[in-house]
Amino acid sequence: MTIRTAPRTAAPGGVADALLVHPGEVVPGRLKARGPLRREGPEKLTGEAKYADDLVFPGAWFGATIRSTEPHARLMGVDLDDGFDWSKVVVVTAADIPGENIVSLISDDQPVLVPVGGEIQHQAEPLVLVAAPDRSTLRAAKRAIRVRTERLEPVFDPLASDHVFAHYEISSGDLDAGFAEADLVLEGTYRVGHQEQLYIENNAMIAVPREDGGVAVHGSLQCPYYIHKALKRALSLDDVRAQVIQAETGGGFGGKEEYPSILALHAALLALKCRKPVRMIYDRHEDIAATTKRHPAIVTHRTGVKRDGTLVAQDIELVMDGGAYCTLTPVVLSRGALHAGGPYRCANVRIRARATRTNTPPNGAFRGFGAPQTEFAAETQLNRLAEALDIDPLDIRRRNVYRVGDTTPTGQVLRESVAGEEVLERAAEAAEFERMREKTARSRPPAGSGDTGNGRPLASAAARKAQGIGLALAWHGAGFTGSGEVKLASVASVELTGAGEIRILTASTEMGQGTKTIFPQLVADALGVPYEAVTIAPQDTAVVPDSGPTVASRTAMVVGGLCIKAAERLRTQVENSTGGAFADTYRDYARSHGATRIDQRFEPYPGVQFDDSTYRGDAYPAYGWAACVAEVDVDLDTGEVAVTNVVAADDIGRVIHPILAEGQVEGGTLQAVGYATIEEMKLVDGRYLNDRLATYIIPTALDAPRITSILVEAPFSGAPHGAKGVGELPMDVGAPAVVAAIHDATGAWIHDLPATPERILAALGATTTPPAPASVSPGASAGQVEKKVEEPIRRGTDPRPQGRTDPQPLRGPQD
């Protein structure tokens, strides 16, 4: 079910009634209630769509990676078994890399292959590559390669690591004064573990040598120009000889943002050496073992609040586990820190964040990009505050949620498109939150009625299943953090070909979210032509300009905006020349003028400024807002949780395509439910134990709740179409809502994700040893309520002098 609504507060100076738009209903002056059918849908539905592993390159060889089986070691040598005929295969080591042995990203710390003499930093790190003309020869060759190593001491605890990838401090107001003013001070420590993106198509790349000595890679990927840059640098290629072509991509969620660069390099190195196309298609085991995950994090809150629920002080410390290499960690940490306080007004805030290195596989981008970790902590902390003050969770949010004119901890004044209150009210209303909460409270077994003795069920027979309902609210900065877009200066183009075809040229990739549908929709609207008249060029670096990476929910908002501007310029040019409407005259114009291509470069949003060196200013041009109400059934004997219903209200600015947007909300919500309940990565000696689909568990259709999505439209004036992006927003808000619902059902707060049955029974006191938090070392126990206790939080965990503001500047790719 879907409800679309415009914010009450959208009307300037007045309060308008919510406008509900039912599916299929067309509202005059607004976008059509239904968008066109998915552009590449028929190919996907008939099996004709070609994903990387479906591409056939005659004579292609098969490539494989020899990986480390230790978390930290020195690579002493690579031995090739004399009994094997090495003339049949090619072997690539770091010595074969023609350019710099670097996977180009933010930092230059990650090698393409560990060189002999170099340090292995994590399990499954690539050491040697091998390719063979057939799979059985490849298997035999792999068995005939031995690596010699000397083990070094690994570091697994991010709190104990002294290698800091990035650290920030954001502060506003006077923290001491804020705590002095507080009626209640609450502390809490929250831990979240790794999460695997688990796109159903594994990472895959095929490299094909070019006649000019370069290489073309075809693969499953989000960011063609990230790979392009990585190829140029490590292979010493120019812009032309390095070519990246996206195959149909079976899901990304951030997992194909930076990882494909190293895989493309591996395939390319082998292809250049054997002079044949080389296929590198990961199986699921290799994909989970080696590729990036969501960063584990430890978030500590100390919050001061007035008796009426008004927030007066937030002291937040965030530590993220970056894994063995930097990847995108500084920007993940930055987004996590910027969202750490939640969508709430608070005059006195300090947010200290750092990310450290551990000897575990590198962590990277995953939908939400640092925000789901910190917003889980912020929302659970707020729900606990509401409980401590005996205030309704809805009311404490009403009291504190940002409104137009409020100022964030970076000093950003929220001038427009602020819909936190709207999404909160819409979700609560649709879910009947208050009524349901009264109902669950009545049905809850009274405290002490259960016997937690060995083996005995907790609850009475009548209450063996407890129902609960929970609420959470989140914000998500739209597009890149800080000055990212300005630095990136993306280009999107619209071309009228000599043959009269209208073509969109961008590097924005389709991976299910609908790029190939909404871009033609936006351009067709801007040109006044039918949707079908607009085509889209393949995502091939030889064809399309660098429109930046397909990440950060920026595609619809930023690149879509560029497409509209390019189309508007094209329309003006044609109409000025022909004197007629574009739709009637463009074919004639093309015939007489030949091809016309408009390149549109990103221009800064007016009035939006951010200072990377002081971390002050407009961290994002606008924010999306999301509220989630989750209902759960908890089996009090076993701790099993069924998430039965979720209502998600998301303000994404102007909705371009309701069905695609709902698809994002529903999919993101289920990923958040998985994060909250069952998705867990356990590590032993820095190696993922859950490295198969039989052990890394994601929700099936039977585990998925019924999801009701409500799309709220608070347009952003900086984008020509008012869109703010939708991909990541729903991921931020689901987990704290589910955890709040589990608390409502059981009375127990779960501080560590996922809230597994094991953790729930431990929290209820039924088992004696709570399971260790995934991949982070056990530390201080979870939070406690205290009054006016003014001790500094976890003294000594921050390497920097207290109170000093020395953010590390961002560089390289953002988000």
Add this chain to the structure above:
Amino acid sequence: MNIRMLVNGAPAEIDVPGSRRLLDVLREDLGLTGTKEGCGEGECGACSVILDGQLVDACLVPISQVDGATVRTVEGLARRRAGEADRELDELQAAFLAAGGAQCGICTPGMLMAARAYIDGGGGPDEEAIREAIAGNLCRCTGYTKIVEAIAMAAGRPAV
């Protein structure tokens, strides 16, 4: 081992090792790449096909067991009209397209085959029954909502 089978109504004969997976025969020997591999261990259902009327994971079936059998894959769903290049989506594919049941598309072929087996087995638009029928097919994009809607649509009546 010599294997004869009927694939999407057309006879196929191949000579391959008997322990080769049906999935590999379809994708590599017959060039039917619509059937996808997601895990290789029967967990994700991306390789679901209909073997002698039953939904199976093609990654778990040795080809030795397919001799003399009929196999339906995603390529066999759309009808191709004689003399026309265009295909006509069947009602299930059309419902997926209209409802937004396919996003990245990698689970879609297997999901369609699970839905096909469900509907062919007499399944109706009941939401819980549909969810059970596709419980062996993992989707990471949709949250399953629009997939369930699409199957209910194709199964006769709109979802509840």
Add this chain to the structure above:
Amino acid sequence: MPVEPPIEVPRTLVEAFDVLASAPHRPIAGGTDVMVQISGEIGPPPDRMIDLWRLQELRGIRLADGVLAIGALETYTDIRRSALCRELVPALVEAAATIGAAQIQNRGTLGGNIANASPAGDTLPVLLALDATIVVGSQRGERSIPAADFWIAYRRTALEPDELVLRVLVPPPVGREIRFRKIGTRRAQAISKVVMALAWRPGADADGDGDGGAWRDVRLGLGSVAERPIRAAKTEAVLEGARPTTETADRAAETLAGEIQPIDDVRSTADYRRVVAARVLHRLIRDAGGW
């Protein structure tokens, strides 16, 4: 693409016995366990395989002299659809319905579940609780092995290398109650953290209070709490001759918690398994007692 070991495809059971007598071969039926192993990722793939799929002798669900005989090649779907199974062994039908999803149930077989000998095999506690007999055979003839003697160690069975599981015999279940409960990792495609089957023969309800009187022939089968599917003998002894009262349930749960030695693994913790096994047993007894 995995390795492709040589595979024999016998058409009759006699042919299959000949193949197995000549050299060890890994039997494959529905492939849901074996085909995962040929990737070589989990362990070494089998050197040689024997495909049992065409052996009609191993199919069929029949009732003869009150004994239910289920062929080794009967799939979970076959069992779920079988009117005989639904009537006589509903707990087995229930267990079959919790395994995988449609794709796995259409292919996975009862014989495969038995021979694969996973400590988490979901039908195995039911077979233990039903006092089932597993009939195995080879060129040397047939023999019957009680379920309780079949799984002897971690992933090891009483089968000789040349023997196949032929069928399962379930004694007349008339007058016998049986309950099944699986605690899995999720609601479908789930591997069990604890799986349990409890069977008993209710005595005469002498005092007419509805609890059915004292229990006889109590069997408690468990999976995922030890290196193999087990029967909990001490707990059975507590329940044998007892009535399903609160006190009985408390004692039985406590005994079970002390009797099993589960481990921490990728799916759960020893502590959770012990406590939940005890709680689930407690609940089964409570439900039976109707209090």
